[in-house]
Amino acid sequence: MLGWCGWYTRDLVPEVAGERRDEIASDLHEHAVWADAEGIPPTRLRRDILLRAVRGIPHDLSWRSGQLRAGRGLDPVSLGTRRTGNVLTALVLTGGVMVAAAAVFLLVRVVRALWIGDVVEAPIGAVGVALAALLAVVGLLLALRQRSRWLGSAVLAPAAALVGLLAGDILYRVSATGVLLISRLSSHGGGLEPWWVLSLSIGVGAALGFIGAAVWWWPGGRRVVGRDADGSGRMQGASA
Numbered sequence: 001m002l003g004w005c006g007w008y009t010r011d012l013v014p015e016v017a018g019e020r021r022d023e024i025a026s027d028l029h030e031h032a033v034w035a036d037a038e039g040i041p042p043t044r045l046r047r048d049i050l051l052r053a054v055r056g057i058p059h060d061l062s063w064r065s066g067q068l069r070a071g072r073g074l075d076p077v078s079l080g081t082r083r084t085g086n087v088l089t090a091l092v093l094t095g096g097v098m099v100a101a102a103a104v105f106l107l108v109r110v111v112r113a114l115w116i117g118d119v120v121e122a123p124i125g126a127v128g129v130a131l132a133a134l135l136a137v138v139g140l141l142l143a144l145r146q147r148s149r150w151l152g153s154a155v156l157a158p159a160a161a162l163v164g165l166l167a168g169d170i171l172y173r174v175s176a177t178g179v180l181l182i183s184r185l186s187s188h189g190g191g192l193e194p195w196w197v198l199s200l201s202i203g204v205g206a207a208l209g210f211i212g213a214a215v216w217w218w219p220g221g222r223r224v225v226g227r228d229a230d231g232s233g234r235m236q237g238a239s240a
Contacts, residue, residue, distance in 0.1 A: 002028070004053060008064045016072045020063075085216070089143075092153050092213050095206055096140040099160045103133035106163070106170050113174035123173045125166035132166075135159035139210075150217035157210040164203010 005024045009017035028049065035045045067073065106129045113119045136159040142152030 004057075004060070008060055011073055012064070012067055013072050016067055088213050088216060089149065092143055092149070092156070092210065093140065095160070095209065096136060096143060096152070096156045099156060099163055099206065100133060100136035100140060102163050102167065103129050103136055103159065106167060107133060109174045110170065119174055123170050125170050128162050128166050129170060132159040132162035135162075150214045150219065153210045153217065154214040157207040157214070160206035160210060161203045164200050164206065167203075168199040 002021065002024060005021050006017075009020050012020075031049065031052075032045065035048075040048075107126065110119075110122050110126045110129075114122060135155050139152045139155035139159060142148040142155060144152070
């Protein structure tokens with residue numbers, strides 16, 4: 001029921017949405033206390049609450065419509081900014097997990113190759129991949145917190161670039177599959193190798209994406225929406 005309340009108040013001003021959620025939570029608490037005093041079993045209580053929620057949908061939507069008509073909805077620019085931030089957060093966290101997973105995978109392949117004797121010493125690039133793995137983990141931890149999300153995204157950028165720069169060379173040295181794949185993508189001539197360009201392009205592209213996210217969340221450049229006296233929204237710069 002509170003989940004439904006959160007959905008239909010999602011684009012209302014925080015004060016109004018919070019009051020509505022508090023009202024529903026208080027009502028549910030009183031219902032539960034009454035049911036306990038009357039000896040009503042939990043299964044029946046859950047069923048009754050579900051039925052109340054279903055029966056109350058028309059009233060909830062009518063209440064929401066009234067709040068929007070009264071001008072208590074979020075400014076469209078603010079709402080769009082928030083949605084963009086949510087999408088960006090999902091992309092950064094997903095990308096960070098992929099970078100960390102790729103770095104760990106490369107390190108595992110290096111360790112395995114050393115263990116079974118495929119190589120006598122670790123490739124020089126293994127140090128860079130280990131650094132990328134460390135940066136990726138730190139970046140992900142920072143990105144989980146809203147206040148440090150910009151820093152986490154910035155830390156993930158060099159991790160992605162390092163993985164893109166070193167992945168092809170390491171796979172070529174420690175993996176038979178990597179040798180086969182890279183051989184197929186090689187130009188067998190002068191100039192830059194296509195596989196290296198592809199790997200580096202992916203890494204640099206991901207790094208630029210992380211940098212863009214860091215700029216979006218940069219504390220000194222955050223954008224907030226203010227309201228003029230007549231209720232129209234305007235964009236303002238906000239310093240941290």
